[in-house]
Amino acid sequence: MISERLLTLRKQAGLSQQQVADAVGVTRQTVSNWELGQGAPALDRAAALARLYGVSIDDLANEEVGLVSSAGERPRRDLHVLHGLVGSAVQIELGADDLCFIPRATVLAVGDGWLRIESVEKTATFGSPKTGERRTVKLIDLADITGIAVIADEG
Incomplete structure (x- = not known):
């Protein structure tokens, strides 16, 4: 579900719900609702979330794309x-x-x-x-x- 992806991606990025909300222009409660499965982001917000997390919109929304992460803040690396x-x-x-x-x-x-x-x-x-x-x-x-x-x- 997209709610689980949003939670995992946010934790992996080491961001709070408020930081995500500020980055995509919504309230912290909206981010919380998305992560709880009580609604989903509109396309423009999904695009902003995908950019924020460094994934594609397809990766964000497609339930057939598996997500493998132990989740937690990670330092940025030379890739x-x-x-x-x-x-x-x-x-x-x-x-x-x-x-x-x-x-x-x-x-x-x-x-x-x-x-x-x-x-x-x-x-x-x-x-x-x-x-x-x-x-x-x-x-x-x-x-x-x-x-x-x-x-x-x-x-």
Whole structure:
């Protein structure tokens, strides 16, 4: 839900509700309501929030885009090396408890605090021997990445 994303993104940015409200031109109560799922930002406010958090509007609103973050204030980093990985296939090691390793992903974009990736996940239906695949897009908090390696082309 967008409410959970807004809360996670605000915490990751280390901002208070009042700071977010001031940045996007609404009241603190409005930000609180958005985070509680009692309404959602209009398109102009969503665009301002996306800019504030360094993500796209699609990443902010699309429930199919996963959000991987242990949430908390993060120092800003020099990201020029990561920008060079856009379009590359990589393996990602995460320090977050729920995920430890993403064996293959394509780096789609790098933001101030986020790595946007696309990966393929195996799917299975209970009781069926067949497996399938589905493409997923995730935003990964850079602070949760403990290692990243480029995968050589298989050709």
